[in-house]
Amino acid sequence: MIEGAPWRRWVFFYVPVTGFVVALLFPFYWMIITTIRPDKELYRPWNSVNYNPFWTWQPTLEHVRDLLTTTLFSTWMLNTMIISLAATGISLFCGLLAGYALSRLKFRFAGLIGTGIFITYLVPQTLLFIPLSDIIRNFKLGDSPWALILTYPTFLIPFCTWLLMGYFKSIPKELEECARIDGAPRWKAMLYIIFPVAIPGILSAGIFAFTLSWNEFIYALVFLSSPEQKTVPVGVTSELVRGDVFFWGELMAGALLGSIPVAFVYSFFVEYYVSGITGSVKG
Amino acid sequence: MATVDAVARPQYVRAPRRGPITRLLEDERRLAFCLMLPTIVLLALFIAYPFVKGIELSVTDTTVGVPGKFVGFDNFKKIWSDDIFHIAVWNTCLYTFVTTVFKLALGLWLALLLNRHFKGKAFMRAFILLPFIIPTVLSTFAWKWMFDPTFSVLNWTLWHLGLIHGRINWLGDPSLAMISVIIVNVWRGVPFYAISLLAGLQTISPELHEAAAIDGARAWARFRHVTWPLLLPVTLVIVLFSVIQTFADFQLVYVLTGGGPANATQLFATYAYQLGIGTGLLSQGAAISLAIFPILLLVVIVQLVYIRRAETL
Amino acid sequence: MARVAMRSLNKKYDEVHAVIDVNLDIRDQEFVVLVGPSGCGKTTTLRMVAGLESITSGHISIDETVVNDLPPMDRDIAMVFQNYALYPHMSVYDNMAFGLKMRKFDKPEIAKRVQDAAEILGIEQLLKRKPRQLSGGQRQRVALGRAIVRHPQVFLFDEPLSNLDAKLRVQMRVELKKLHERLGTTAIYVTHDQVEAMTLGDRVVVMRDGRIQQVGDPMELYNEPANRFVAGFIGSPAMNFAAVRIAGANGGLWAESAGIKIKVPARLKDRLDAYADKEVTLGVRPEDLRIASDSDDKDLNFPVTVEVVERLGSEILLDVAVGGTSMVASVEPTATAKVHETLRLAVNPDRIHFFDNETEAAI
Numbered sequence: 029m030i031e032g033a034p035w036r037r038w039v040f041f042y043v044p045v046t047g048f049v050v051a052l053l054f055p056f057y058w059m060i061i062t063t064i065r066p067d068k069e070l071y072r073p074w075n076s077v078n079y080n081p082f083w084t085w086q087p088t089l090e091h092v093r094d095l096l097t098t099t100l101f102s103t104w105m106l107n108t109m110i111i112s113l114a115a116t117g118i119s120l121f122c123g124l125l126a127g128y129a130l131s132r133l134k135f136r137f138a139g140l141i142g143t144g145i146f147i148t149y150l151v152p153q154t155l156l157f158i159p160l161s162d163i164i165r166n167f168k169l170g171d172s173p174w175a176l177i178l179t180y181p182t183f184l185i186p187f188c189t190w191l192l193m194g195y196f197k198s199i200p201k202e203l204e205e206c207a208r209i210d211g212a213p214r215w216k217a218m219l220y221i222i223f224p225v226a227i228p229g230i231l232s233a234g235i236f237a238f239t240l241s242w243n244e245f246i247y248a249l250v251f252l253s254s255p256e257q258k259t260v261p262v263g264v265t266s267e268l269v270r271g272d273v274f275f276w277g278e279l280m281a282g283a284l285l286g287s288i289p290v291a292f293v294y295s296f297f298v299e300y301y302v303s304g305i306t307g308s309v310k311g
Numbered sequence: 312m313a314t315v316d317a318v319a320r321p322q323y324v325r326a327p328r329r330g331p332i333t334r335l336l337e338d339e340r341r342l343a344f345c346l347m348l349p350t351i352v353l354l355a356l357f358i359a360y361p362f363v364k365g366i367e368l369s370v371t372d373t374t375v376g377v378p379g380k381f382v383g384f385d386n387f388k389k390i391w392s393d394d395i396f397h398i399a400v401w402n403t404c405l406y407t408f409v410t411t412v413f414k415l416a417l418g419l420w421l422a423l424l425l426n427r428h429f430k431g432k433a434f435m436r437a438f439i440l441l442p443f444i445i446p447t448v449l450s451t452f453a454w455k456w457m458f459d460p461t462f463s464v465l466n467w468t469l470w471h472l473g474l475i476h477g478r479i480n481w482l483g484d485p486s487l488a489m490i491s492v493i494i495v496n497v498w499r500g501v502p503f504y505a506i507s508l509l510a511g512l513q514t515i516s517p518e519l520h521e522a523a524a525i526d527g528a529r530a531w532a533r534f535r536h537v538t539w540p541l542l543l544p545v546t547l548v549i550v551l552f553s554v555i556q557t558f559a560d561f562q563l564v565y566v567l568t569g570g571g572p573a574n575a576t577q578l579f580a581t582y583a584y585q586l587g588i589g590t591g592l593l594s595q596g597a598a599i600s601l602a603i604f605p606i607l608l609l610v611v612i613v614q615l616v617y618i619r620r621a622e623t624l
Numbered sequence: 625m626a627r628v629a630m631r632s633l634n635k636k637y638d639e640v641h642a643v644i645d646v647n648l649d650i651r652d653q654e655f656v657v658l659v660g661p662s663g664c665g666k667t668t669t670l671r672m673v674a675g676l677e678s679i680t681s682g683h684i685s686i687d688e689t690v691v692n693d694l695p696p697m698d699r700d701i702a703m704v705f706q707n708y709a710l711y712p713h714m715s716v717y718d719n720m721a722f723g724l725k726m727r728k729f730d731k732p733e734i735a736k737r738v739q740d741a742a743e744i745l746g747i748e749q750l751l752k753r754k755p756r757q758l759s760g761g762q763r764q765r766v767a768l769g770r771a772i773v774r775h776p777q778v779f780l781f782d783e784p785l786s787n788l789d790a791k792l793r794v795q796m797r798v799e800l801k802k803l804h805e806r807l808g809t810t811a812i813y814v815t816h817d818q819v820e821a822m823t824l825g826d827r828v829v830v831m832r833d834g835r836i837q838q839v840g841d842p843m844e845l846y847n848e849p850a851n852r853f854v855a856g857f858i859g860s861p862a863m864n865f866a867a868v869r870i871a872g873a874n875g876g877l878w879a880e881s882a883g884i885k886i887k888v889p890a891r892l893k894d895r896l897d898a899y900a901d902k903e904v905t906l907g908v909r910p911e912d913l914r915i916a917s918d919s920d921d922k923d924l925n926f927p928v929t930v931e932v933v934e935r936l937g938s939e940i941l942l943d944v945a946v947g948g949t950s951m952v953a954s955v956e957p958t959a960t961a962k963v964h965e966t967l968r969l970a971v972n973p974d975r976i977h978f979f980d981n982e983t984e985a986a987i
Contacts, residue, residue: 041424048421049435052442052502055453058464062456071462082464122350129346133339141347148358150611152559154580155604158587158597159364160357182357185350202709205676208696209703209780210723210770213333214342220722224713243446245562246580250588261448265566276456283449294444298437301444302506337695 059287062280063091070277091277092285100255101282104263109289111173111259112241115180119237120230122181123188128218130189131196132204142193149186153246156182161250175251176259180241187240188233195229196222232300235293239301242290260286368597375591386598396599398574399582402489406578407557410496411550417497418504423534425505426512436506443502451566454495458482458567485575488568492576495563504549511545512538544618551614558607579603626777626810627652628673632682635668642668644834646682650812655804657813657825660857665834666814667782673812674780675699686777697726702771703780706787708763710755716766717751723774741769744806761792768800772807779811785820797823818858822846830854852905852984855977861910861941863977864951868906870899879906879978883947887923889973895987896978904987907977910941913953915961916970925970928953930961944969 062070064087095101129135130142160179161170169175199222207217223230248262255267264282268275294301336342369386373379390396425435442450457464458481469475481491515538523533561580564570570577570585577585579599587596628650635643643665650656658666671677673684675696683690691699702723711719717738724734742748745765755763764784771779784800785793801824804811815821821828822842830837830845830853838850842858849855855863868879870888877888877896884906888896896904916925928944928951935957942953942961953969961967978987 041427044420045424045435048417048424048501049438052439052498055450055457055498056441056445058457059450059453062453118353122353125346126350129343133343133346135340135343138343141351145350145354148354150555150607151358151362152555152580152603152607154559154561154583155600155607156358156361156365158583158593158600159361159368161588162368162593163357163361163364178353179357181353185353189350200707200709202705202707203711205674205696206703206705206709206770207711207722208676209674209699209701210774211697211726212722213337213695213697214339215333215336216726221711225711227713239444243448245448245565246584250584261446261562264452265448274456276459276462279452280456283452286449287445290444290446291441294440295437298433298440301440302436302510 059280059284062276063284064088065277066090067277091281095278095281095285099267099278099282100258100263101260101285103256104258104260105286105289107173107257108242108259108261108286111176111180112238114173114177115184115241116234116237118177119181119184119188120234122185123192123233124223124230126185127189127192127196128222131193132201132218132222145186145189148182149190153183153244157246157250160247164251170251171253171257173257176244176248179247179251180244183244184237184240188237191233191236192226192229195226199225228300228303231297232303235297235301238293239290365597365601368594369601371594373593375593379594382594386594387602389595390598390602395574395577395582396602399577399579399599402574402576403558403578406489406493406496406560406576407554409493410500410557411554413493413497414500414504414553415546415550417501419508421501421505422508422512423538425509436509440502440506442499447499447562448566450499451495451563454498455482455567458491482568483572485572488572488575492564492567495567496557496560499563500553500557504553507549508542508546511542514545515541547614547618551611551618554610554614555607558610559603626687628778628810628812629685630669630673630682631685633669633672633679633684634681635665635672635677636680642834643672646836648829648836648839650810653808653810655811655813655824655826657815657821657828658831659815659818659821659828660831660837662816663833664831666829666831669831670780670782670812670814673778674701674703700774700776701778701780702774702776703782704764704767704771704784706783708755708767708787710763710766710770712755715752715754716747716758716769719755719766720770720773723770727774737773737775738769741773744772744803745769760788761796764788764796768803772803772809775809777810779809781811781813781815783815784813785815786817800824819860822858828858830857848986849907849977850986852907852979852986855907855979855986859909861952861954863907863909864913865979866906866946866949866951867903867981869903870896870901872900879904881906881947883928883949884926886926886971886976889976891974892976892978892987899978899980899987903981905979905981907979908971909975910952910954912972912975913951913955913969914972915953915955915959916968920968920970924973925968927966927968930963930965930967933961933963 061082061084065084066086066088067090069084069086126145130138130145164170164175164179169178203221203225204217207221208214212220243261244259245261248259249265252258252262255263258266260282264279264286268279268282336345368379370381370383371379372382372385421439425432425439456462460478460480460483463479463481465481466475466478469479480487482488519537519541520533523537528536559580560578561584564576564578564581565584568576570581579602583596583599586592586599628648630646630648633643633646633648634641646665646669648656658669660666668677672679675691675694679692683692685691686699686701710716711722714722720738720741721734724737729737738751739748742751745768747762747765747769750758750762750766755766758766764787767784785796788796797820804824813820813824822845825842827839827841828845829839832853838845838854840848845854845858849858849863852865856865866881866884868881868884868886871878871880877893877900879886879888886906926946928946930942930944931950932943934941934943938957939954940957940959940961942955942959944951944953951969955961979985980987
């Protein structure tokens with residue numbers, strides 16, 4: 029703790045920390061409050077009299093209901109879930125194999141390929157989305173979840189590979205050597221010994237990949253066109269706005285519900301997520 | 312020679328037969344090749360190939376549905392003389408620079424605050440990361456609602472605190488729009504900086520601080536001479552990632568302002584989208600996307616040099 | 625029958641020539657120890673036998689089969705590592721069963737073998753535990769158990785006792801020896817500790833800088849070291865060395881230096897004739913020096929000044945100064961010697977060694 033008088037603790041610690049917490053979490057509070065406020069309370073100008081925006085005495089679920097019944101929101105949730113899980117699966121698979129090869133096997137182009145993968149991590153999606161849209165169209169993948177399931181790994185794999193490489197490096201090589209002497213061929217030693225020991229790393233990479241997939245926007249925006257195919261971020265952006273009118277209640281309900289799966293997964297695996305960030309930064 | 316216990320005298324067992332695939336994969340290089348194959352195929356198909364295609368697009372005059380013919384550097388000449396492009400470049404640089412500075416400063420402050428033992432620390436860490444976890448588009452909508460000219464809660468608060476007398480048109484006023492966008496980006500990025508820097512801080516042995524304190528250094532001096540230099544490598548890596556992401560940012564601006572008002576918040580990515588997908592001028596959009604690349608490369612190289620230098624200190 | 629033969633074995637890592645022309649024949653059921661300082665190539669040699677390092681040139685054969693190109697899984701060997709290398713996510717039982725599963729043994733056979741091995745090592749009650757719940761000594765036993773369940777042709781040991789505390793090390797050394805007596809499997813053991821080498825090995829191979837210095841049973845190495853390095857490496861406290869000059873006088877040969885003048889014993893006289901008027905190195909072990917009594921032959925003792933007296937209980941070590949160099953003498957615990965005292969030390973003439981100054985070989 030900060031040394032010194034209690035007032036110093038308050039000024040230099042409690043006040044700033046509270047300030048940060050309020051600033052960082054307020055938008056979510058606002059999301060929740062807006063979702064449960066009835067329309068007539070929502071659409072009152074900011075300088076009306078007797079207006080308290082921070083609380084409601086008549087909470088309602090009408091926005092949520094409208095969202096789920098009159099829009100394709102549940103379809104979008106399903107799409108996003110499937111795409112995220114599939115992309116995460118593919119990326120973990122590729123990342124595990126590549127991470128193992130790069131960190132534990134000796135082969136001629138290891139350094140070059142490792143650098144190459146690192147570089148692709150630095151290539152942002154906004155650089156590639158235009159030519160990619162053309163390619164997706166040519167492969168006849170347009171407007172289907174496959175367009176995303178196959179392209180998301182491009183930014184997920186480098187990260188997973190990198191994270192898992194760090195993990196593998198910390199596993200002593202004697203474990204593998206012993207397994208090979210015990211009678212295991214290389215691939216079995218990898219599968220039965222190294223991978224199980226690296227499970228914390230796999231969880232970290234998986235969770236990170238899942239949240240990154242859920243968060244992706246531009247590819248989903250460009251490659252998907254029909255409303256039934258859209259993911260939550262794109263659906264909420266394009267379908268919940270009719271003309272110039274924003275249906276804020278439903279929008280916030282959509283934002284809230286759309287965030288829940290990610291927040292849910294995250295809450296169970298906070299430690300793994302944090303070690304994912306710190307691992308990637310230190311590696 | 313050793314005597315042998317009759318019961319324990321072992322029988323030598325032959326190794327089992329191995330299938331041909333196992334034999335093949337036993338070779339280190341072949342196994343590595345097989346393991347790397349899926350990754351290389353995916354990345355080649357969906358990163359290397361599009362990159363090349365992007366270059367090809369940018370030197371033709373393709374539009375949606377109409378294949379183009381080779382036009383050399385025409386597209387680049389067009390965007391070079393395009394006023395909006397200049398604005399986009401300026402905006403992107405400004406946006407990246409300002410947000411990075413604030414994210415670093417605030418993130419560092421928060422990391423220093425959290426680098427102590429107090430009740431609920433784990434809780435705090437988990438909650439603080441929320442802005443980073445929740446899908447950008449969704450939280451950006453919350454901000455858009457908060458910025459709404461007629462219904463803004465921010466306006467309500469500031470009015471009730473007596474700080475303003477008329478409304479603030481956060482997103483509609485060209486001079487304010489950039490500030491609003493910067494605020495949201497900083498809001499989103501601070502947790503990432505804070506948690507990463509916190510991890511970096513925790514690798515600094517407390518003994519170093521204690522030794523400095525005994526040597527007579529007060530808090531600020533300790534920070535400048537012990538904490539900051541040791542934190543530098545981690546900081547540079549974080550900044551590198553963040554700069555690249557921010558430079559190519561799209562979602563935030565698209566949702567909040569779409570690039571307006573009057574191109575006040577137009578960035579590289581949003582302009583490329585507007586031209587390429589919005590109006591279907593694929594080649595020009597591709598040219599803009601590619602124009603990012605040299606600048607990005609420059610930024611990356613400069614930072615990598617710094618990182619290399621900081622690590623060898 | 626599991627004999628191991630190494631012929632002209634070489635290992636190069638880029639410019640580093642780690643193992644140079646090693647030739648060794650290991651007999652069936654023999655316990656051979658490779659010993660030497662760090663970097664001498666002993667571990668690299670062991671790993672080549674295991675198949676974990678590729679062979680640059682030469683070959684290794686196990687029982688007439690050249691194994692150079694066989695992967696470790698096909699060589700029917702077992703290895704015990706310095707850090708135990710237990711699979712952390714598996715129970716002790718599964719750790720021991722892993723190798724058998726890889727070789728497609730059926731379940732009842734696996735259960736029987738694991739149980740047998742566990743009994744031999746006294747770890748039956750640990751079978752369900754995970755490695756992190758075990759002490760260092762227990763982990764070492766599990767590592768041993770994992771090796772013996774497979775009944776391999778050769779055991780390989782890579783400094784298995786180095787991570788144990790001193791007391792446990794002595795205990796495990798005895799148990800290893802008993803185990804070998806019981807099982808009789810050929811074994812190659814690598815260590816940097818010459819005590820382990822002497823107590824465990826049927827034969828000991830001393831290595832230095834990639835080459836074999838000497839191969840022989842422990843007493844051979846102790847009594848007849850082939851060169852100065854082996855002489856100084858084996859035995860604790862180490863052999864004393866002094867630079868002397870061979871001079872002929874009074875019909876005999878003398879070894880002389882600033883503080884020493886000793887008559888060369890008859891058995892060595894012929895060999896040292898060629899070194900008359902030349903410099904050689906004299907070697908004598910601390911235990912072969914004693915405090916001279918007046919009745920001792922003056923040709924075989926020399927004056928020294930006591931610098932430090934170390935009483936160990938079972939012996940006394942005297943660190944003495946002799947004409948510019950120091951020596952250590954190990955004398956009986958009842959000896960009376962005081963610091964700064966001058967006395968005479970007598971050497972046992974049957975136990976003096978001479979070494980050529982250029983080749984370092986024993987004369």
